[in-house]
Amino acid sequence: MALEFGKETYLYWYENMLLQRKFEEKTGQLYGMQKIRGFCHLYIGQEAVSSGTMTAIKEGDNMITAYRCHGLAIAKGLTPRECMAELFGKSTGCAKGKGGSMHFFSKEKKFFGGHGIVGGQIGLGAGIAFADKYNGNDNVTICYFGDGAARQGILHETFNMAMTWKLPVVFICENNQYAMGTSVERTSNVTDIYKFADAYDMPSDEVNGMSPEDVHNSVNRAVKRAREGEGPTLIEMKTYRFKGHSMSDPAKYRTKDEEAEFKSQDPIEHCKNILLDNNFATEEELKEIQTKIKAAVADCVDFAEKSPWPEDSELYKDIYVQEDYPFIMD
Secondary structure, three states: OOOOOOHHHHHHHHHHHHHHHHHHHHHHHHHHOOOOOOOOOOOOOOHHHHHHHHOOOOOOOEEEOOOOOHHHHHHHOOOHHHHHHHHOOOOOOOOOOOOHHHOOOEOOOOEOOOOOOOOHHHHHHHHHHHHHHHHOOOOOEEEEEEOOHHHOHHHHHHHHHHHHOOOOEEEEEEEOOEEOOEEHHHOOOOOOHHHHHHHHOOOEEEEEOOOHHHHHHHHHHHHHHHHOOOOOEEEEEEOOOOOOOOOOOOOOOOOHHHHHHHHOOOHHHHHHHHHHHOOOOOHHHHHHHHHHHHHHHHHHHHHHHHOOOOOHHHHHOOOOOOOOOOOOOO
């Protein structure tokens, strides 16, 4: 069967997904050692969504998501060092150690969170897209949310406004089948989340979120539409988290057969097989990638360990922004 994508793309996907996976595995280990505190939600299993999206967007595009944000942040270009330091609460972290696991942020990389309020980022994503349209550039905002957040009222208000104003935003629902421990089937009579778009005449798509190829193609179509001024798209990515909702979740509400079914679709193994079967890479070359990633993860942990804690004065910084408005009288 002829491949739709070439060697460089599969190598990118493989390395990008493997870095996310190994970073998250180390994060889970460090959490168990109490090096990382607070809430912690791992992205393991969902890497095809983040990596497939990255090959379909351009550097200036924005990204915003919920609290399961580590993998998406790394895919968007945040370094493992600044991400791990943030998990440790260190001053060298991407949010100066003040955000922690749930609130990664990088203005430089156009990564606007990491948000702990379920569904809160949906309205913010539309707001970022509104700013780009107002400023007359061709940037697009990728706004992620989970299947649980799809039941929030802000989604419907935002969809209505985004379609009315034809905002350049792509709404992506990472449907990993469970809102915490509650399955999609138990939360609504409508289990096909992409159909929510029908009420607003918004284009929508249902995609295999375990396939970086399908993710890329769907996002590529939606981004092209947004850049051409045709407004938003809703994409439902059917994916799966291999771990529990958070580090405190043993995930006993899932059957072994269900877990095995999705793990057999592991996107990293899929890309590895493509690379080997098509002579895009040898076993030795893939081992070199694995060794490089192992070293990068070890380095980011060492960096986080040695980084300083924030100064007490940081508590009072980054709260307000001073702006001068000509219409405000003294």
